Each structure stands twice: as C-alpha cells, then as structure tokens.
Amino acid sequence: MDKTQNTGKSTKRLATARELQKIVAEFYLEGHEAKKAGKPIGWMPPMNGLIEIFYAMDLQPVFPENWSPVCAAFGLIHKNYMTAESMGFSPDLCGYLRNCVGYINGMMGEEGVPLNGLPEPDMIFVPGAGCVPAMKNFQYIAKRFPEAKVFNADLPQVPIENIQRYHIDYALSEINRIIDFLTETTGRKMDYDRLAEVVRLSDQSCALWDEITSYRRCIPTPISAAEVGLMFVMVTRQGTQLAVDYLTKVRDEVKQCAEQKTGIVAEEKVRLFWDNIPLWYNLGLFNYFERYGGVVVAETYSAAWSIRLDTSNPLEALAMKSLQSYPMVSCVSMQRRKDMVLRACRDYHIDGVILHSNKSCLPITLGQMDIKRALQEELGVPSVVIEADHMDPANFSMSQFEDRAGSFMEMLLQRKGRS
C-alpha cells in the first residue's frame, strides 16, 4: 500500500480469490451480451429477492450500487463525482448515489470504460425501502432512461424482531406485483418450479457463505476481511449454480487452511472486528493491521448478504429475505445490530473493534457510540472510531488513520501482553 495516498488494493491470499476477477468480468460481459441478444435488462437494488426472480425468469439483473465499488477499484469515482457535482449534487450526499448519477450522466457509453460499463436498462426497479440515497439513486436512473419501464416497489421497513404476518403479506403482494409486471413487460411467464430451484440455490449459497464465515472463528483465522471482494458473488450471483460452485471451492480452500492452521500472518496476535462498509477505494487498509499481527476476522457488512431461506415456500422465503437484509445492518433496529456485533465479538474471539464512522452511510453509522459503550461495558472489548467514507477518499486521511489505528493496535497488544 502506498502510505502517502488514501487509496490502495488489498493483498489477497486465497488461491480461489484469484478466480474472482474472471467472475466479475464475466458478469459484466454477460450483461452486454444480453443487451445485444435482446434479453431484457433490469436495473435494481440488491438484497431484496429480485435477483432470484430475475434468474428464475431468465432475465438479466444489473446492480448499479455494486458498480460503485467497481468504479472505486478502477479509479473512476473522481470523474463521476465531478459530473454529479456539476449537476448540483452535494458532496455531502452518499458516494454510491453521486458515483452512479455521475456515471449515467457522464462516462456511460464512452469508449474505454473498464468492463464496458453497464448495459442500458429496459426496466428499472425504484425501491420504496432501504436507505433514502438508494431510493433517490433509482429515481435519477429512471429520469435518465425515460424509455425504460419503471416499477415503483414498496416494502415495510421494520426491525427484524417486530416482523409480523401483515408485513410478510405486504412484501408477498409486492413480489407478486413484480412478477406480474415482468410478465407484462417481457412476455415471459414465471416457472415456479424453476423459482423453487433458484431459491434452493440461493439458500445453498448462503449456507456456504455461513460455513466459510464460521471458519473465521478458528485461531488463527484462515480468511480475513481483505477477501471481502468475495461478496461480489453473494451480491450478483445468488440463485445460480455458478455461485454454489465457486463458494464450494472457496469453502474447501478455507476449510483446508483452517485444518492446517494456516493463518493470515505469521503470528496472529490480535483479532479485530470491522463495523460498517469497507473503504472500496482502499481495501488495502485491512492489511494495515497485519504489521501489528492484527487480522480483521469479522465484519458487520457481510452478514446482510447471507439470509437462510425456507425453501419449502419460495415466494415467502423471498419476502422474508427482503424484509430482513437492510434492517439487519442498519439503524432500523439498534438493539438487533448491537446484539449482532456483540455476538460476533464473542463467537470470533475479538480483541478490538474498529467502528468506521462512514460519511457515506449514516444508517449504519448511527448507533455506533451505543455499540461502543456496550462493547466496553458488557464484554470489556475496546474499540476505536475511524472517520472515513466507503466511497469518497476525500473524506479519509491515511495519516490520521495511521495515528489512530496505530495507537489502538499498540494498546491492544499491550493488553494481551504481546507488545
């Protein structure tokens, strides 16, 4: 990592992680080929069951939100932010929103954009749930592509512990409305046997993801947050055999490393938890802790992508998925999120927690001080707040990070008698 810059790539150690680049490229290539072949393309937010419906109906999903980390990795974000700012978007707005509106109103369609960018949408799913920036993002996408058919979706936003039958019924009615819309718009009918198979595959991916994650409880952990890019498969390929096959390979490798006690660093001295979204332009930050013998073994964000489904009732399974994923990691339920972090700290034998105070994501940032207090009072686990932004390097200072994180690591080492 270049210590003078705010950006840097992570060092990946899994052999299977090297295949990921191919999977990413193929996903975007598939979108462009689908466009050429006349296969209907839908732009949608992730985490809500739409992906399974799309794969079951043989339609092409595109996730503009997921495109933002790709833009961060390719160094495209600055240009996209400039475009967004020239349109009047405040730099205080979420980086996903600014990057996406900047991209669709700027470099989209230009020659030389990595992976050829995104194929234009035939359908747009504007969410009525999740965070406000996500909703506004899709409203602007709909404005940019007036020829595309727009579906305004709705979903109850309730803490997971408060989900009741009527919430599920409303989510189900929205899923049925989406299927009707897709049938009417594309002329394709839902094959419910195929949907059952897709839901089964989706659940299998989640089971594999959970299994991979469970090996991180081992000391030393065989996999760190530096491999967070694996989540691409959970975001874009849930419900496919490809995801199951790939995650099986990852699981096998991780399992083997765990059995052989192959860790990330020569001597794992400190185990860390990362709260909030990673810095997509600087995943190398996860490697920073390694110089102190520290490894980030668990994080909040990846939990949202793995929700086990009741495969006996595919539609209801998708309804439950849609109701749970955003509230699981956001401030919709503070208690739930706090419980999740504390449980993870117990399960993964965490020595210290890094709370990323994320300017681009207040829903995950709010409540961190209450979590910090609970960590200290209930578990005696120290934590440190790092001020940054998951999408905008302008809101992150590497030198300030090093000051704060360095002192924190030294304190943790001293506590463990490992300094």
Add this chain to the structure above:
Amino acid sequence: MVGMSINLSAFRNAVSEREKRLTRHAGKQKVFGWFCTYTPIELIHAAGFLPVRIYGGMTTVEKAGNLVPNFVCPYMRTSLERALRGEYKYLSGVIQGYTCDISCGIMNIWAENTGLKMFHTVPLPYNTNESARDFYRHTLNELIDKLNAAGGKFDMAALGRSLDLYANIRKKLLRLHELRRQNIFAPPSRDFYTIMEAGFCMPPEEYLELLARLVTEVENLKANPSSGIPVLVSGSIVEQMWIFDLLEAAGGQVVADDLCNGYRFCQPADGSGANPIDRLIDRYMHRFPCPSRSTVQDRVPRVKELVEKSGAKGVIFLFQKFCTPHLADYPALSEALRDDGIPVLSIEMDESGNIEGQLKTRFGAFFEMING
C-alpha cells in the same frame, strides 16, 4: 408591514413557554413527541394523548456529539441534545412515521439514552394501491394497540372527532397561506412560522380557537402592494427564524413555502373514506409530497405549481445541512425551475448560525439578480 396591528402574543407565548407549559400539561394528560409530519397525530390525539412536535432550534451541541457524528442534520442533533439535557422530560414517549433514515435511527438513540418509556415507528407504505392501504390499516391498528397499552382509550368516534379537529386547524392554516399569497396577511416570516409552531406545541382545541380568531381578524384586512420580491422557500424544517429576518432585510418576501413546518403540514386539510381510519389513510397518502416519501418525479410538478400559483419570482432552498432527501432532490428540482425561468438559491443551515455574513451577501446578490 401589513398585519402588524394583529396581536400574536398568544402564539409567541405558546412557543417561548413550551417547556414550562407542557411540563404542567403532562401532569394531567400524557404528551407524546413526534418529528415528522407523516406521524398520524390524529390517532395519538384520539387515544386521549397530546401529540407535540419535537423541536431542536439553535443550541450548542455537546452531549449529542458524544452519540452521533457531526454529519447528522442540525434538527436531529439539537433535538437529541435537548432530550439528553432533560428538556423533554414531559414526554411519555416518541411516536414517529418512518420517513428519513436519520429520524428513524435517532429515535433508537433516544430510546437508548433518554430514559423515556415508549418509542414507536410507524412503517408507512410508499405506494397507494389497495394492498398498500390494507398494510397501512394494519400499521395503524398496531399503533392503536400500543397507545391503548400506554393507557390510551382509543375509539373510532374519537378518531372521527380528532380528524375533524385537525382538519379545521389545517383549513385555517391553509387560509392563512392563501392570504399570505394574496398579500393580505404578510407578517414577517418569523411571525408566520411562529403561528405554525404554536400549533405543534399546544393542545389542538386551544390552538383552533386562537387560529379562528386570527383568521377572522386578518380576513378584514385590505391587500397592500408588496414591498418585497416574492419568493418561495423550500426545505424540511426551518427553526432559525433569523434566516427569514435576513431574507426580508435583503429585500425578499416569502409568499409561499414547501416546508414541513409550513404548507406541507397543512395540505390537504382532510381525507375521505368509509370510516375514520380510511379517512386518515386517504389524507396521509395524498399529502403534499416530502422528498423522503415521494419520488423527485412526483415532486417537481407540485412545487412548480406552487411557485406559479404564488407568483414567486424565485425559489430559495433552505436545507438542513446533511439532509439527504432534500439535497438529493435539489438537482432535478432546481433544473426544472431554471428551465421555467425561475432563479434558485440554495442555503445550508447548521446549528452554529455562523453564516450570517455570507447569507447577507448571497440574499443581496440573489434579489439584485431577480430585479435585473
């Protein structure tokens, strides 16, 4: 200035003595706080409680700064600060319609840190179809159960009466907005929004009486030509009245607004339905749109219509700093207004108020530009 002879002291006192009066009031009736105008206050009132809006205002943020980052809007930070200082001890709880991410999250921080007992968020639908209405009914029934569990005595007849009461209040307020547009009632904006604010912290029965008297008085006034440049102000909640003072001192005159402590609270006055619950749902589903609860596509024509109807020669956006819903709608909204030849100005307000000098210059330049 037209309307200067009207005595507004009852409204001003309700606002300035809010804490003292509501603390006294809480001894005889439970008081519940709310942040957003999508909260079904009629239902709270029908259960026998007094719903009041939580205000933050200008204050130094100290305690809240230990709980939330500085990129939270001033309204949420200052109201949390006041709650942590114990200034909202008269509340029995907070009931909130789910609108922006931050008010939802902040309510959970209130729940963790203020010692108040009851907190409830109503998950509102975004759509208006029959399934959405059915879902809405369920969410309201859940709130009724919570209110009854908190000692309320809800019944449908009471809800009908509460709906009538708030509809009458909103009709009077809409009449004041109309008289302001017609330049018949043109008090300083500081006074206009104090009249609005009084309604957020008074028993509605008493407020309606005051309003009725006020409307009768101002209807007898005669129109005077405006001395200021007519503008519409748009944003969420504006608590810093000195901003209006600066706007008016620079030569502007607010003739209409798209604020949640203004027109958006009032429009429409009422809904219709086969029973009181459906009437309530109908009103809230047809609210003048807030960016948290609507698409920018829906909002643009509504704001443009308001500008046209009011004769505003410019639009001033007064943003709470870091307010995502309003900041995110701004590019589309400002573009549409400029396309219609309506100049726009955007101002971001923080809790420090250290922007006076900058504002004087910006307001001055804006009005000079409109005047050509």
